[in-house]
Amino acid sequence: MKAWRFVQGFGPENLECVELPSPKPGPGHAVVRVRACSLNYRDLVVAKGGYGRAVKVPLTPLSDGVGEVLAVGAGVTRVQVGDRVAATFMQGWLEGPPDDAKAATALGGALDGMLAEEVLLDAAGLVRIPGHLSFEEASTLPCAAVTAWHSLFESGGLKPGQTVLVQGSGGVSTFALQFAKMAGARVFATSGSDAKLARLRSMGADAMVNYRTSPDWDKAARDFSGGAGVDHVIEVGGAGTLPTSLKAVKRGGHIALIGVLSGSGECDPRLIFLKQVRMQGIYVGSRRMFEDMNRAIEAAGMRPVVDRVFGFAEVPAAYSYLESGAHFGKVVIRV
Numbered sequence: 153m154k155a156w157r158f159v160q161g162f163g164p165e166n167l168e169c170v171e172l173p174s175p176k177p178g179p180g181h182a183v184v185r186v187r188a189c190s191l192n193y194r195d196l197v198v199a200k201g202g203y204g205r206a207v208k209v210p211l212t213p214l215s216d217g218v219g220e221v222l223a224v225g226a227g228v229t230r231v232q233v234g235d236r237v238a239a240t241f242m243q244g245w246l247e248g249p250p251d252d253a254k255a256a257t258a259l260g261g262a263l264d265g266m267l268a269e270e271v272l273l274d275a276a277g278l279v280r281i282p283g284h285l286s287f288e289e290a291s292t293l294p295c296a297a298v299t300a301w302h303s304l305f306e307s308g309g310l311k312p313g314q315t316v317l318v319q320g321s322g323g324v325s326t327f328a329l330q331f332a333k334m335a336g337a338r339v340f341a342t343s344g345s346d347a348k349l350a351r352l353r354s355m356g357a358d359a360m361v362n363y364r365t366s367p368d369w370d371k372a373a374r375d376f377s378g379g380a381g382v383d384h385v386i387e388v389g390g391a392g393t394l395p396t397s398l399k400a401v402k403r404g405g406h407i408a409l410i411g412v413l414s415g416s417g418e419c420d421p422r423l424i425f426l427k428q429v430r431m432q433g434i435y436v437g438s439r440r441m442f443e444d445m446n447r448a449i450e451a452a453g454m455r456p457v458v459d460r461v462f463g464f465a466e467v468p469a470a471y472s473y474l475e476s477g478a479h480f481g482k483v484v485i486r487v
């Protein structure tokens with residue numbers, strides 16, 4: 153079977169498609185025939201060797217992949233041959249609060265990931281995918297969707313009628329927009345592209361602003377919320393956007409700290425305590441959150457936004473496309 157691997161080191165020149173023996177399941181394991189994978193911003197960081205010392209070559213990249221169970225080992229009752237499954241981002245985070253041991257089990261990071269025709273996984277780290285989704289659609293769920301779900305519903309306790317600010321039109325933000333609308337919230341969206349703002353509007357965004365032409369987008373966000381500020385911010389920009397988010401959020405509001413897209417910057421902590429903002433770091437989520445989310449996706453008939461599907465031979469082109477920032481929603485690789 154074929155797998156894409158960083159063999160000698162990181163960097164695009166070291167990403168190779170190699171032939172490996174098909175895995176055999178031991179007790180508690182399952183072999184999955186992968187049908188589709190999706191890319192996340194994090195995979196660009198891993199590819200550059202920027203994800204810390206725990207991430208070493210040789211490495212099969214990507215956290216996000218789905219397929220069919222090909223074989224199971226002794227004692228496996230959770231899944232059966234033929235089941236359509238996704239791997240959880242952190243294989244060891246099944247439920248409860250995070251800890252160091254759970255955080256050390258991320259696919260395509262500390263552990264080999266999903267960009268292979270066949271993968272060997274702990275059966276406990278698999279979830280069934282929503283029945284109405286294609287493999288390409290379902291491959292977008294493990295990282296970006298679970299992160300958005302965790303931010304809005306577990307951390308944020310989102311209620312119908314509340315306001316949510318989402319930044320940009322990448323994977324996490326388009327899921328957050330879809331989930332917020334499913335829950336009856338009102339959404340304020342930003343993007344650096346007017347064409348993408350029009351697409352966000354067609355997905356249900358109630359108000360929006362171009363963050364390039366209106367860097368003081370906090371004013372429009374406060375106006376949108378009747379002056380007080382928004383209830384929730386899905387903060388994917390990081391240090392460069394957090395000062396503006398702190399002005400946009402309401403007193404006592406919630407900011408889910410997720411990403412680092414805007415690079416470095418300085419943040420004055422005074423607004424955090426003066427406005428009594430609740431800031432919560434989010435690192436994807438548990439298997440239980442993934443399963444709760446899948447039930448909601450199924451009940452709502454929700455479909456992820458797949459921008460482009462690349463072939464298995466086009467993996468380097470898929471990475472380049474994500475890096476260009478031209479995408480809207482998710483970039484997928486068919487395996």
Ligand SMILES: NC(=O)c1ccc[n+]([C@@H]2O[C@H](COP(=O)([O-])OP(=O)(O)OC[C@H]3O[C@@H](n4cnc5c(N)ncnc54)[C@H](OP(=O)(O)O)[C@@H]3O)[C@@H](O)[C@H]2O)c1
Pocket residue numbers: 191192193194295296299319320321322323324325342343344345348363388389392393409410411412413414434435436437474477478479481
């Ligand atoms: N903590 C976690 O568990 C977790 C999980 C998933 C992702 N993340 C992080 O969250 C961030 C987003 O990840 P992703 O996979 O959704 O990324 P992505 O799909 O690559 O989305 C990137 C998009 O973000 C927008 N963007 C870029 N710079 C921006 C800025 N300064 N302000 C506002 N929007 C900006 C752009 O949208 P427009 O073209 O519309 O402007 C860009 O297309 C990354 O930093 C990633 O590492 C963290």
